[in-house]
Amino acid sequence: MNDSQKLKNVMSQNLKKHLKRTGKTQTDLAKDLNFPEMTVSNWINAKTYPRIDKIQLMANYFGISRSDLTEEKPENIYTTNPQLVSIPILGTIACGEPIYVSENFSGYRYESAELTPSGNTYYLEAKGNSMEPTIPNGALVLIREQSDVENGEIAAVLLNGDTEATLKRIKKQDGFIILMPDNPTYEPIIVSELNPARIIGKAIRFTVDL
Structure with missing residues (x-):
């Protein structure tokens, strides 16, 4: 697996994780941040990788840092974020x-x-x-x-x-x-x-x- 695909996979896994944590769907994410739903689907399915400005918007949306989306981190370091x-x-x-x-x-x-x-x-x-x-x-x-x-x-x-x-x-x-x-x-x-x-x-x- 090349580095580019690994980044896409990490982003995909982290997006799924934080959608589940917040009770949101990819449709909610697309609608709330005014992203094309197909674009979000491609991120979720590790087909494409978002630009840094979109990563920041999603980090703000989830109440996390950009690195929580872009980096592979052990599960046990995540804390429950407030509503x-x-x-x-x-x-x-x-x-x-x-x-x-x-x-x-x-x-x-x-x-x-x-x-x-x-x-x-x-x-x-x-x-x-x-x-x-x-x-x-x-x-x-x-x-x-x-x-x-x-x-x-x-x-x-x-x-x-x-x-x-x-x-x-x-x-x-x-x-x-x-x-x-x-x-x-x-x-x-x-x-x-x-x-x-x-x-x-x-x-x-x-x-x-x-």
Whole structure:
């Protein structure tokens, strides 16, 4: 057996193992990650070998490292992974000047259910640097849907008739709400009748892919 076929066989065995472990089928894998089902079938049957970007997507899906798919490992070193949940990624949100929220669904991130807060959650991509150094430009920010947050917490806020959104720290003072940037070079936004705003969620954490 040549090295190329051995790699395909190892990938096939590991995919079958992790599909069984998570209770998924190859159809589920193809549908959830938007892969052609025939392509997944070829991987499962050791006919072809996936590209590295596809291997990373599958590793994220199973909650494992790439090496758990690409390398032959003794069975007894595997530990039971926690149940995974799929969190949708929606549009973008501004960390500078507010920008239009385009709720274009762009996929899922799969994370441990134990580390995911209760309630309805989704990811938004941060654009701009007004929340730096707390939240870097391009980070995916996990938002939990809620209509209010505590003083000093970071929230996703809709502005301009619910057509624009921004990510800011909430300051409640003398009956007013002020949307505070963490970057001191940006100006705060004062919420008023002439400049209304609506909190749509609390920022829980962010993640950045390298």
